[in-house]
Amino acid sequence: MNNEDLTPFIEGGLRDLAALVRLESVSAQGRMLPEAADAVTRLLEAEGFTVRRYAGQVAPVLIAEAGEGPRTLLIYNHYDVQPEDPVELWDSPPFTLTARDGRLYGRGASDDKGEFMSRLAGLRALRARHGGTLPLRVKWLLEGEEEVGSPSLDAFVRAHAEELRADGVWWEFGSITPEGRPVLYAGLKGIVCVELRCRVADSDLHSSNGAVVDNPLWRLARAVASIRDEQGRVTIPGFHDDVRPASAADEAAIAALPGAGEALTRTYGVTRPLGAPEEYHQRLNLMPVVNVNGFHGGYGGAGSKTVLPAEGVVKLDFRLVPDQDPDRVVQLLRAHLDAQGLGDVQIVELESHQFPARSDLADPFVRTAVSVAERVYGQAPLLNPSSGGSGPMHPFMAAVGAPVVALGIGNVGGRVHAPNENILRRDFESGVRFALEFMDALGEHA
Amino acid sequence: MNNEDLTPFIEGGLRDLAALVRLESVSAQGRMLPEAADAVTRLLEAEGFTVRRYAGQVAPVLIAEAGEGPRTLLIYNHYDVQPEDPVELWDSPPFTLTARDGRLYGRGASDDKGEFMSRLAGLRALRARHGGTLPLRVKWLLEGEEEVGSPSLDAFVRAHAEELRADGVWWEFGSITPEGRPVLYAGLKGIVCVELRCRVADSDLHSSNGAVVDNPLWRLARAVASIRDEQGRVTIPGFHDDVRPASAADEAAIAALPGAGEALTRTYGVTRPLGAPEEYHQRLNLMPVVNVNGFHGGYGGAGSKTVLPAEGVVKLDFRLVPDQDPDRVVQLLRAHLDAQGLGDVQIVELESHQFPARSDLADPFVRTAVSVAERVYGQAPLLNPSSGGSGPMHPFMAAVGAPVVALGIGNVGGRVHAPNENILRRDFESGVRFALEFMDALGEHA
Numbered sequence: 001m002n003n004e005d006l007t008p009f010i011e012g013g014l015r016d017l018a019a020l021v022r023l024e025s026v027s028a029q030g031r032m033l034p035e036a037a038d039a040v041t042r043l044l045e046a047e048g049f050t051v052r053r054y055a056g057q058v059a060p061v062l063i064a065e066a067g068e069g070p071r072t073l074l075i076y077n078h079y080d081v082q083p084e085d086p087v088e089l090w091d092s093p094p095f096t097l098t099a100r101d102g103r104l105y106g107r108g109a110s111d112d113k114g115e116f117m118s119r120l121a122g123l124r125a126l127r128a129r130h131g132g133t134l135p136l137r138v139k140w141l142l143e144g145e146e147e148v149g150s151p152s153l154d155a156f157v158r159a160h161a162e163e164l165r166a167d168g169v170w171w172e173f174g175s176i177t178p179e180g181r182p183v184l185y186a187g188l189k190g191i192v193c194v195e196l197r198c199r200v201a202d203s204d205l206h207s208s209n210g211a212v213v214d215n216p217l218w219r220l221a222r223a224v225a226s227i228r229d230e231q232g233r234v235t236i237p238g239f240h241d242d243v244r245p246a247s248a249a250d251e252a253a254i255a256a257l258p259g260a261g262e263a264l265t266r267t268y269g270v271t272r273p274l275g276a277p278e279e280y281h282q283r284l285n286l287m288p289v290v291n292v293n294g295f296h297g298g299y300g301g302a303g304s305k306t307v308l309p310a311e312g313v314v315k316l317d318f319r320l321v322p323d324q325d326p327d328r329v330v331q332l333l334r335a336h337l338d339a340q341g342l343g344d345v346q347i348v349e350l351e352s353h354q355f356p357a358r359s360d361l362a363d364p365f366v367r368t369a370v371s372v373a374e375r376v377y378g379q380a381p382l383l384n385p386s387s388g389g390s391g392p393m394h395p396f397m398a399a400v401g402a403p404v405v406a407l408g409i410g411n412v413g414g415r416v417h418a419p420n421e422n423i424l425r426r427d428f429e430s431g432v433r434f435a436l437e438f439m440d441a442l443g444e445h446a
Numbered sequence: 447m448n449n450e451d452l453t454p455f456i457e458g459g460l461r462d463l464a465a466l467v468r469l470e471s472v473s474a475q476g477r478m479l480p481e482a483a484d485a486v487t488r489l490l491e492a493e494g495f496t497v498r499r500y501a502g503q504v505a506p507v508l509i510a511e512a513g514e515g516p517r518t519l520l521i522y523n524h525y526d527v528q529p530e531d532p533v534e535l536w537d538s539p540p541f542t543l544t545a546r547d548g549r550l551y552g553r554g555a556s557d558d559k560g561e562f563m564s565r566l567a568g569l570r571a572l573r574a575r576h577g578g579t580l581p582l583r584v585k586w587l588l589e590g591e592e593e594v595g596s597p598s599l600d601a602f603v604r605a606h607a608e609e610l611r612a613d614g615v616w617w618e619f620g621s622i623t624p625e626g627r628p629v630l631y632a633g634l635k636g637i638v639c640v641e642l643r644c645r646v647a648d649s650d651l652h653s654s655n656g657a658v659v660d661n662p663l664w665r666l667a668r669a670v671a672s673i674r675d676e677q678g679r680v681t682i683p684g685f686h687d688d689v690r691p692a693s694a695a696d697e698a699a700i701a702a703l704p705g706a707g708e709a710l711t712r713t714y715g716v717t718r719p720l721g722a723p724e725e726y727h728q729r730l731n732l733m734p735v736v737n738v739n740g741f742h743g744g745y746g747g748a749g750s751k752t753v754l755p756a757e758g759v760v761k762l763d764f765r766l767v768p769d770q771d772p773d774r775v776v777q778l779l780r781a782h783l784d785a786q787g788l789g790d791v792q793i794v795e796l797e798s799h800q801f802p803a804r805s806d807l808a809d810p811f812v813r814t815a816v817s818v819a820e821r822v823y824g825q826a827p828l829l830n831p832s833s834g835g836s837g838p839m840h841p842f843m844a845a846v847g848a849p850v851v852a853l854g855i856g857n858v859g860g861r862v863h864a865p866n867e868n869i870l871r872r873d874f875e876s877g878v879r880f881a882l883e884f885m886d887a888l889g890e891h892a
Contacts, residue, residue, distance in 0.1 A: 189654070191752070193750035193752070199717065200716065200717055200718040201714040201715050201716045201717065201718075202714055202715030203714055203715070205710075205714050205716075206835065207737040207739060207763055207765070208635070208730070208765060208833070208834035208835040208836070209710065209730075209834065210678070210720075210735050210736070210737035210763075210765065211678065211720070211721075211729040211730045211733050211735045211765065211834055212707055212710070212719060212720055212721060212726055212729050212730055212834075213710070213714075213716050213718065213719060213720055214678070214718035214719070214720045215737060215738050216718075217670070217738035217740070217741045217760075218670055218671070218674060218738050219718075220667070220741070221666070221667040221668075221669075221670035221671045221738070221741065222667075222670075222671040223667075224663070224664055224667035224668075224671075225664070225667045225668040225670075225671035225672075226671070228664060230787060232656070232657065232660070261658055264651075264655065264658070264659070268647045268648055268649055268651050268659075268756075269647050269648030269649070270646065270647045270651075270659050271645065271646055271647060271790075272646040272647075272659065272660035272662075272665075272790065273658060273659060273660070274656075274657070274658055274659055274660045275657075275658060280658055283657040283658050284654070284655075284657045284658055287657050289656050289657045290656070291653040291656035291661060291752070291754055292661050292663035292664050292667070292743075292744065292755075293653060293744050293745050293750065293751055293752060293753050293754075293755070294663070294743065294744035294745035294746050294751070294753070294755070295663045295666070295667065295741050295742065295743050295744060295758060296741065296742055296743075296744075296746040297738075297740065297741050297742075298738065298739050298740035298741060298742075298761070299739050299740035299761055300740050300742040300759070300761075303796055303797060304639035304739065304761060304763065304796040304797055305739055305740070305761070306637070306639070306737070306739060306763050306836075307739050307740075308737055308739075309738075309739070309740070310714075312741060313746075314663075315744070315745055315746075315750060315751070317653055317656075317750065317752050319653075319654065319656065319657065341676060344717075344718065350749055350750040351749060351750055387654070388654035388655065388657055388658075389652070389654040390654070390752075
C-alpha cells in the first residue's frame with residue numbers, strides 16, 4: 001500500500017458526485033433516469049470502460065467493462081434515488097450536494113451515487129498508480145431500478161450470467177461506525193412479503209352479532225399468534241428444514257462482533273428486545289424471522305365503537321436465510337393455516353421476493369476485502385456473515401457464481417431514504433483509498 | 447279490548463311527532479336539547495302530567511307523573527337523536543318528517559321520538575276511554591343523553607329510586623318483523639369496552655430488526671387469540687363463574703324462537719356464522735362474548751412496507767349476561783394477560799360500562815305485555831329473554847326493583863342511526879293501539 005496523495009482524486013470525485021446529485025433520478029417517479037444513465041456512461045467511458053446499455057422495466061441497465069488481468073471484479077451500484085419528499089424537512093436543497101459540518105448532504109450522496117463515485121475515484125487513482133492501466137478486469141453493473149425493488153435485476157443477471165462472470169462481487173452498500181470502523185457484510189437475508197386477509201360478511205355489523213358471526217380480526221390474530229413463539233422463533237412446520245447450518249467461519253465472525261445492539265436500543269428507545277444479549281448478532285445475521293408489518297381492520301378512532309368488522313388485513317415479511325426458498329415458505333404458511341382451521345384466511349403474495357444469499361467467509365475474495373479494510377481503516381472490520389436486511393444478492397451468487405461483499409461509505413446518521421441524506425467527508429475519502437487498495441490487491445492476487 | 451277508531455289519536459300523534467322531529471336535538475353536538483325537553487314537557491303537561499326537570503350532564507332529565515291506580519308503570523324514552531350526517535345520503539330533509547311509500551322518514555322518527563309519540567298517543571286514547579282519567583299511575587322518565595351513552599342515567603336512577611318505583615318498566619325500543627310480528631325483549635346484555643395497547647420502542651424500526659426487537663402486533667395478536675376459542679367461547683379463567691343459569695322460562699322462550707338468523711345472513715352476506723344454527727337464539731340472548739372492534743398498527747397502504755411498528759392498539763367489547771360484573775371482567779382480563787406473559791399489554795377502559803339485566807319472564811308484568819301484544823298484533827310476539835345488545839337497563843331493575851320489557855315500533859329496514867331513518871306508518875298505528883291496550887290491561891290488574 002503506497003501512501004500517494006489522493007487529494008486530486010477525492011476532489012474530482014466530489015465534483016462528479018455533485019453533478020450526479022443534480023440529476024433527479026427518482027425511479028419511483030420515473031424522473032431523469034436516462035439522463036443519469038448517460039452521465040454514468042460518460043464517467044465510465046472516460047476511464048476506458050466500454051459500456052453496454054440494456055432496457056430495464058423502468059430504467060436502463062448498464063454493464064461496463066475495462067482492464068485486463070487474471071482476476072475479475074464485478075461491482076454493483078445503482079444510479080437511481082429515493083423521492084426527496086417531504087422536501088420541507090431538508091436543511092439544504094435535496095439535489096444540491098452541500099457541505100456542512102464535515103458532512104455532504106444531498107439525495108443520493110450516500111445511496112448510492114456517493115458510493116459509486118468513491119469507487120470510481122479509487123479506480124482513477126489505481127489507473128494513475130499503474131500508468132493508465134488496470135491490473136485486473138473490472139465489470140460494473142449499474143441499474144436505475146434499485147429503489148423500486150430491482151424488478152428487472154434477477155432475470156437480467158441470470159440472462160447475462162456469462163457476461164457478468166467474476167471472481168467476486170462488490171455490493172452496493174456498507175457503512176463505517178462512528179469510531180471509523182468499517183462494517184462488512186458477506187450476505188443478505190432473503191425476503192417474502194405477504195398479506196393475510198379475512199372476511200366474514202359483505203359489510204360491517206353491530207357487534208351484538210358477535211355471538212353468532214365470527215370475527216375476522218380474531219381469526220387473523222390467531223393466524224399471526226400461531227406463526228412464531230415468544231422468543232421470535234417461527235413455528236410453521238417445515239420452516240426450518242432448509243436452513244443451512246452456519247459454518248465455523250460464520251460462527252467465529254459472529255462471536256467476534258462486539259456489543260448487543262446498544263446503539264439500536266438507544267436510538268429507537270427499544271423496551272422489548274427479543275432474545276438474550278449474547279444472541280444479538282447470531283439472530284440478526286443468521287436467524288430467519290417473521291415480522292408483522294401492519295394489522296388493520298375495524299374501528300381505529302377515539303373511544304369505542306361497537307362494530308363487528310366485515311374484514312381485516314395483516315402484512316407480514318419473512319426474512320430468510322440460506323437455503324430457504326420464498327415460494328416454499330408461502331406453501332408452508334398455507335399448509336400451516338389450513339392445519340390450524342384457518343383455511344378461510346387468504347394469503348396474497350406481495351411483489352417479487354428475494355432468495356437469501358451468504359458468501360463463504362473463507363473465500364480469498366472475502367479475505368482480501370477484510371485484510372485491505374483493516375489496513376486502510378487501521379482497525380479490523382466488523383465482519384457480518386449476513387445483514388439482517390434483504391436485497392437482490394442471490395442471483396449474483398447463483399448465476400455469476402461468485403462470493404459477494406458489501407463495504408461502503410454510509411454512516412449511522414446518514415439518513416438514507418430520508419430528508420438530509422448525507423455522508424461524512426471523512427468516509428468518502430477513506431472510501432476512495434479503500435477502493436484503490438482493494439482493487440490493487442485483487443490485481444496482485446495473480 | 448274495544449275497537450274504537452284510533453284515527454284521531456294516530457293523526458294527532460303524527461302531527462306532534464313532526465313537530466318533535468323538527469327540533470334538531472343532537473346530543474353528540476349539544477343541539478336544541480333544552481328546546482326538545484320543553485316540547486316534551488308541554489306534551490306531557492297537556493295530558494295531566496306533572497313534570498319535574500333535573501340537570502343531566504348534557505341535557506335535562508325529566509320525570510313526569512300522572513294517573514292513579516293500584517299499578518304503576520314506568521316508561522323510559524329519550525328525546526335526543528343521533529347526528530344526521532352524512533346528510534347527502536338522505537332522500538328528504540333529515541329534520542322534516544316525510545311520508546313516502548307507507549313509511550315516515552326523519553331523524554328520530556323511530557329512535558326514539560316516534561316510539562315516544564306512539565305511546566303518548568295511546569295514552570291519550572286511554573284517557574278518552576276512561577273519561578279523562580288514567581286507570582293506573584304512569585311515570586315517564588325521559589332523558590336527552592341516550593345517544594351519547596346515558597352518562598347521567600345510572601346515578602340518576604339510583605338517586606331517584608323511590609320516585610321511580612313501579613311495577614314494571616317499559617323500555618325505549620323494540621321492533622316489528624316484516625310479517626307484522628312484534629319482537630319483545632325482557633333483558634339486555636351488559637357491556638364493557640377496553641383498549642389493549644402494546645409498545646416496544648419510541649419509533650418505528652426497519653423490519654430487519656425483527657430478529658432482535660419484539661413485535662407489538664404479534665404480542666397483541668397473541669393477547670386477542672388467547673381470549674376466546676374457535677367457537678367464540680371466552681377463555682379467560684373465571685369469566686363464566688358469575689353467569690347465572692338460564693331459567694326454565696328463558697329456555698322455553700328461546701326454544702320457541704323461529705329461524706337461525708337467516709335475515710342477518712342475507713342482509714349482511716355473512717359467510718362465517720359462529721355456532722350451530724340451532725344455537726342461534728341461545729347465543730344471541732344468553733351467551734357472553736368478546737368482540738374485536740378494531741385492530742390497528744403499522745403499515746396499511748398498498749403493497750408492502752418492511753417496517754417493525756413501534757406500537758399497536760386493539761379495541762374490544764365484552765357483552766355480558768347476568769350476573770357478570772364489568773369491573774370484574776376487566777380484572778380477570780388483566781390477570782389472564784399477566785398469566786400469559788403479556789404483562790406489558792396495557793388495558794385502557796373506555797367509557798361507562800353497563801351491567802347486564804334480564805327480567806323474570808314469569809312476572810305478571812312481562813306476561814301482560816306478551817298477551818296484549820298477541821291480541822293487538824294477532825300473533826304471538828317473539829319473546830327474547832335478552833337482546834344481544836346493551837343499554838342502561840340494569841339500574842332500573844336494580845334500583846327500581848321492577849321487571850323490564852322492550853316493545854316498540856322499529857322495523858328491520860328502519861335505518862336507525864343512519865340516513866333515511868324511518869318507521870312504517872302501519873307500525874306507528876299498531877303501536878298506538880298496543881300502548882292503549884297495554885296500559886289499560888295493567889290498570890285492570892288491580
